Amino acid sequence: MSPVLAGVLQLLALIAALALAYRPLGDYMARVYSSEKHYKPEKWIYKAIGANPSAEMRWPAYLRAVLAFSAVSVLFLYALQRAQGILPGSLGFSAIDPDQAFNTAASFVANTNWQSYYGEQAMGHVVQTGGLAVQNFVSAAVGMAVAVALVRGFARSRTGELGNFWADMVRGVVRILLPISVIGAIVLVACGAIQNFSGIHEVGQFMGGSQQWNGGAVASQEVIKELGTNGGGYFNANSAHPFENPNPFSNLFEIFLILVIPFALTRTFGRMVGNLRQGYAILATMATIWIGFTALMMWTEFAHHGPAFDVAGGAMEGKETRYGIGASAIFSVATTLTSTGAVNSFHSSYTGLGGGIQLLGMQLGEIAPGGVGSGLYGMLIMAIIAVFIAGLMVGRTPEYLGKKIGTREIKFAACYILITPALVLGFTAAAMALDTPANSMTNTGAHGFSEILYAYTSGANNNGSAFAGLNADTQWFNSTIGIAMLLGRFLPMVFVLALAGSLAEQKPVPETAGTLRTDKPLYTGLLVGTILIVTGLTYFPALALGPLAEGLAS
Numbered sequence: 371m372s373p374v375l376a377g378v379l380q381l382l383a384l385i386a387a388l389a390l391a392y393r394p395l396g397d398y399m400a401r402v403y404s405s406e407k408h409y410k411p412e413k414w415i416y417k418a419i420g421a422n423p424s425a426e427m428r429w430p431a432y433l434r435a436v437l438a439f440s441a442v443s444v445l446f447l448y449a450l451q452r453a454q455g456i457l458p459g460s461l462g463f464s465a466i467d468p469d470q471a472f473n474t475a476a477s478f479v480a481n482t483n484w485q486s487y488y489g490e491q492a493m494g495h496v497v498q499t500g501g502l503a504v505q506n507f508v509s510a511a512v513g514m515a516v517a518v519a520l521v522r523g524f525a526r527s528r529t530g531e532l533g534n535f536w537a538d539m540v541r542g543v544v545r546i547l548l549p550i551s552v553i554g555a556i557v558l559v560a561c562g563a564i565q566n567f568s569g570i571h572e573v574g575q576f577m578g579g580s581q582q583w584n585g586g587a588v589a590s591q592e593v594i595k596e597l598g599t600n601g602g603g604y605f606n607a608n609s610a611h612p613f614e615n616p617n618p619f620s621n622l623f624e625i626f627l628i629l630v631i632p633f634a635l636t637r638t639f640g641r642m643v644g645n646l647r648q649g650y651a652i653l654a655t656m657a658t659i660w661i662g663f664t665a666l667m668m669w670t671e672f673a674h675h676g677p678a679f680d681v682a683g684g685a686m687e688g689k690e691t692r693y694g695i696g697a698s699a700i701f702s703v704a705t706t707l708t709s710t711g712a713v714n715s716f717h718s719s720y721t722g723l724g725g726g727i728q729l730l731g732m733q734l735g736e737i738a739p740g741g742v743g744s745g746l747y748g749m750l751i752m753a754i755i756a757v758f759i760a761g762l763m764v765g766r767t768p769e770y771l772g773k774k775i776g777t778r779e780i781k782f783a784a785c786y787i788l789i790t791p792a793l794v795l796g797f798t799a800a801a802m803a804l805d806t807p808a809n810s811m812t813n814t815g816a817h818g819f820s821e822i823l824y825a826y827t828s829g830a831n832n833n834g835s836a837f838a839g840l841n842a843d844t845q846w847f848n849s850t851i852g853i854a855m856l857l858g859r860f861l862p863m864v865f866v867l868a869l870a871g872s873l874a875e876q877k878p879v880p881e882t883a884g885t886l887r888t889d890k891p892l893y894t895g896l897l898v899g900t901i902l903i904v905t906g907l908t909y910f911p912a913l914a915l916g917p918l919a920e921g922l923a924s
Contacts, residue, residue, distance in 0.1 A: 377668055377696015380622055384629075384700065391630050396637025396649075402545045403518045403538060404642065412540050423537035428530040429871030432519055435535035436512060436863060440479050443505060444856075447475040450501045451493075460494035461570055461584055473848035478505035480859035481513055481741060483595070483602030483711055483834040484851060486843040490584055490605045495567050502602060503591045507551075510598030511542030513743030516863050517635065518642075520747045523870030524771045525643045530875050532867070546631075547598060554593035554627060561623070562616030563589040588613050596627035599741040601711030601834040609701070609714040610690050621693050621701065621714060628704050628712070632656075632739035635746045643771055647889035652749055654894045659738035659901065660707055663731055667699040670723045688719025699724075706731035709741030711834025718821070718837040725820055725837070726917030732831045733909045734901055735790065741832065747866050753888070754783045754869075756900040760886050760893075769885055772878040782869040789861050791908045793830040793854050798823050798912065800850075807846050812839040816923070820916035825851060830858035 408416070408423055416423050427435065450457075451466035451474060466474065470487060477484040478501075487493070493502070515538035522532050559565050568585030588604045592614050595601060605611040615621055633653065640649020671685045672695055689698045698715040705712050706728045717728055731738075737748040754770055758780050761768030768775040775783075801807035801822050811818040821840040828835050829851040836842065842851065887893060 373694055373696060374668075374672055376694065377672075377699065380618075380697055381664060381700055384622060384625055387626050388629055388633055391626075392634050392637060392653075395630065395634040397641060399546060399631075399634065399638040400641035402541050403533075403638070405541075408537070409544065412537075412544055415540050415544075416536065419536065421534075421536035423534050423540070425534055426531035427534055429519075429532055429867040429874075432532050432535050433864060433867045436516065436867075437860060439508075439535075439539070440512065440860065443479045443508065444475045447478060447501050447505060448472060450497055451475065454494055454497050457494065457496045459496045459567065463492055463494050466492065466497075469845045469848040470843065473852040474502075476852040476856050477834065478502055478600070478602060479509055480832050480855040481509040481598070481600060481709060481744070482829060482832040482855045482859070483600045484829055484836070484842075484855060485602055485606075485834070486848055486851075488606040489603060495586060498591065498604065499587050503587070503594065506591065506594040506598050506600045506602070507543050507547050508539065510547060510594070510600065510742045511539045513741055514542045514546070514631075514635075515539045515743065516866055517743035517746040518638075520750060520866055520870040520873075521639050521642045523873035524750075524773060526874045527772075527876060527878050530871050532870050532874060547594065550597055550627075551590065551593045554597060554623075555590045557623060558589040558592055558620060561620035562612070563592055563620065564613045565589040583613075592624070593627060595712060596624045596710065597631065597742075599628060599632065599708045599710040599745075601705065601709075603712065609712045610716075615714055618693060618697060621697050624712070624714075625701055625704050628708055628710050629660075629739060631742045632708060632745040635743070636739075639746060639750075645771070645889065648771060651889045651894050651897075652746075652753065654891075655897045655901075656737070656739040656745070656749065658894070658898055659734070660703065663707060663727055663738070664700055664703045667703050667724055667727050668696060670721050670727065671695045671699050673721075685719075685721050685724070688716030690714060702728060703731060705835060706833060707734075707736060707738045707740070709736045709744055709832045709834075711828065713835050716838060717824075717835060718817075718839045722816075722917050722919075722921030722923070725824075726913055726921060728835075729820070729824055729827055729913060729917060730906060730909070732827050732833050733791075733794070733913075734905050735787070736831055736833060737901065744832070748786075748862075751783050751786050751866070751869075752901050752904075753897055754779065755787065755904060756893070756897045757886060757888065758783075759900060760896060764884075766884055766886075769879050770888060772881070773873045773876050774879055778872055779869055782865045782872065786862050786865040786869075787905060789865075790830050790858055791905075793858055794823070794826045794909075795912060797826045797830070797850055797854055801826070801846070804846075806844075810841040810844055810847065812841070816916050816920040820920065823912055823916050826854055829854040832859050 451471040455465040519532040566585040570584040609615040636649045636653040640646040757768040824837045
């Protein structure tokens with residue numbers, strides 16, 4: 371079987387698995403977030419934190435709860451890392467340096483999971499399981515809660531109430547993420563991923579020195595790393611490490627975990643607003659971009675450019691032979707079009723155009739299908755922008771799902787789409803202008819610029835993957851990327867929740883003959899074009915200086 375055919379067949383198998391899970395999971399999540407019943411374990415949690423899960427919140431109260439919970443999470447994770455040297459199960463590792471502890475705390479709470487350290491050489495069992503793994507669950511649940519609050523804004527009328535953050539967050543963990551993670555961890559252990567609390571073992575000699583590996587609760591952290599679109603690996607090699615991702619089946623299963631909730635949330639959206647066709651329209655938009663990017667990535671990496679590529683069957687540098695080019699390309703696109711950031715190959719070793727596809731996937735806002743929760747609310751923001759553009763074309767007040775998109779709503783949407791580019795381009799310009807950050811670049815020229823651009827794109831978009839040619843473990847990068855991650859995560863949530871509150875206060879607008887049908891292929895095409903033009907062209911000058919220049923020169 372040729373490598374190209376193998377890659378295509380894996381993609382088809384993945385699409386089939388996602389299609390089978392789409393309806394039951396999407397409907398189940400709609401029931402979870404619409405239920406008025408509280409399970410006993412959930413009641414214990416509410417009692418412990420002093421929350422009333424039945425109290426409805428307007429958007430300012432919902433936002434305060436999100437920010438307060440996240441701030442406490444940052445402080446807790448920071449303190450846990452700083453105290454690692456005196457904790458049991460630390461494997462002899464010392465406390466994490468202040469700048470790196472801040473960067474890691476911000477990273478995992480922001481659902482970014484950017485790592486400027488070697489996991490197996492820095493973090494003990496308590497920090498890995500009691501700190502990082504816990505944040506993998508709750509940060510994902512926070513994103514899902516904000517998405518559901520926006521959906522309620524469309525579904526409700528003449529009220530500013532968006533639900534209860536504490537109930538939404540706890541249900542996301544207890545009823546959705548935990549059950550799937552238990553099953554997924556069993557599958558990964560059966561595939562060969564490790565799950566233990568062993569210490570450090572010397573496994574032999576390597577280039578004249580000893581080679582050591584430490585164990586850990588890897589399978590359980592791996593599954594929520596992918597399911598919650600987190601991405602932070604137990605080991606520095608991430609999902610290229612055989613302890614995390616042993617074989618081709620586990621690799622395809624991990625890609626499935628990355629994509630299943632973001633895609634299924636479109637059905638949850640359709641079910642909660644009472645119009646499944648609206649969910650299908652959003653799904654079609656996400657799927658069109660995802661399949662297009664995947665096909666383009668496979669083409670760029672399989673294209674032959676000389677004898678070495680002919681012998682290897684494509685661009686095999688930096689890719690695991692047990693996965694090959696096809697599976698690596700599918701994984702790469704899945705992880706950069708979502709906010710996952712996990713890697714099973716070395717992104718810096720992709721072709722120039724391949725690296726550009728990875729960058730563009732994040733710069734679109736990671737909305738195809740995006741992170742758990744963040745992908746849906748990001749796509750709904752773009753849907754509002756597309757409706758607004760269509761309204762300008764015909765001279766009609768834009769409407770979406772029976773809600774008028776007026777000046778206030780479009781300002782919130784515009785602020786949302788401008789925040790991340792401002793962070794990415796601003797920090798990239800500062801890093802390139804100063805001497806100290808530029809000294810961290812392994813490469814010069816276009817590829818060196820791409821390393822810096824990729825780092826801030828990944829941080830501000832809450833992705834977490836890296837080109838890995840950049841030495842990011844410096845005070846400058848730990849601090850600035852940490853700030854970019856926090857601002858890139860929580861500032862957009864401010865405008866999402868403000869928009870949700872504004873929509874919920876409106877009364878429904880009856881559909882007329884002049885209303886734009888947002889459940890038709892024409893609108894789906896308009897939405898795809900809006901995403902590519904409005905957000906993609908924002909970064910075109912920067913992409914031209916980096917991956918495009920490198921790709922055209924090769």
